[in-house]
Each structure stands twice: as structure tokens, then as C-alpha cells.
């Protein structure tokens with residue numbers, strides 16, 4: 001009855017791949033190469049939307065059940081705060097990239113710093129969830145908790161948005177990947 005957790009874990013693997021790609025893009029950018037800024041900004045927009053409307057809300061449902069089960073570990077607070085911080089970091093990076101698209105003068109080191117900050121924080125965030133929060137949820141939550149989470153996901157998460165976003169992210173990933181790693 002832990003489909004939600006399996007889904008989140010699967011999404012983490014996909015996000016990790018995106019982070020590896022962003023690392024490669026930032027390394028190229030550092031060496032003076034120009035990524036496809038428009039597509040990069042589109043990718044960041046989808047990552048923001050997916051996190052904000054699908055991935056984070058599902059994790060917060062688990063968090064809520066853990067709280068109801070009497071679990072108040074400090075790292076759970078850290079993860080929730082990071083969700084908010086990550087939204088802002090992704091937005092900062094995306095706005096810097098969009099600035100380039102719109103012909104604004106941007107400092108390259110600032111764009112790179114926004115990107116590196118977002119990638120490093122998101123990677124550490126995934127690691128903390130995989131190492132602590134998910135194992136805790138598997139240990140502590142009961143069949144009825146998972147059923148309640150599943151019901152809430154079905155009620156609140158838009159499956160169409162999820163499907164469209166994932167397809168689009170996948171297409172962009174392939175495009176940027178072939179460009180960056182050619």
C-alpha cells in the first residue's frame with residue numbers, strides 16, 4: 001500500500017537525472033558555452049510547477065500522517081522548509097535564465113551561482129528524504145495511513161497535469177541532453 005512512496009522514489013530518480021544534466025549545463029556555461037536558454041527556462045518552469053503542485057504536496061501528505069502518528073523529527077521540519085526554499089531557488093535561476101532570453105545584461109557568475117545553489121540544495125534534499133523520511137514513513141505508517149494518503153492524492157492531485165508535465169519534461173530532457181552531451 002505504499003504506491004505513493006514508490007512513485008515519489010521513482011520521481012526522485014528522474015529528478016536526479018535532471019540534476020546531472022543541469023550540472024553538465026552549468027559546467028559548460030562556466031567554460032563559456034551557451035545553453036539553449038529558452039528550453040532551459042522552460043525546463044525550470046516545468047520543474048517548478050511539478051514540484052509545487054504534485055511532488056511536494058504528496059510528500060506533505062505523508063508528513064502530515066507522520067505528525068498524526070506522533071513523529072516530530074527535526075529533519076521533517078527541515079524538509080518542509082526546503083520545499084519553500086527550493087521553489088524560490090528554482091524561480092531565481094529561471095528568472096536569471098529568462099533575463100538572458102530577453103536580452104538583459106546578466107552577470108554570468110550570478111546565473112551560475114543561482115543554478116549551483118538550486119542543484120546542490122535539491123540534491124541534498126532528495127538524499128535526506130531517501131535516507132531518513134521515506135524509511136521512517138515505511139516503518140511507522142500503517143495500512144490505513146497509506147489508504148488515507150492515497151485517497152487524498154486521488155482527490156487533490158491532477159493526474160492530467162502530472163502526465164502532461166512529465167511528458168514535456170522528458171522531451172526537454174532529451175533535447176537538452178543531446179545538445180549538452182553531443
Ligand SMILES: [Fe+2]
Nearest residue numbers: 056059125129
Ligand atoms: Fe521533498
Ligand SMILES: [Fe+2]
Nearest residue numbers: 055059126129
Ligand atoms: Fe521529494
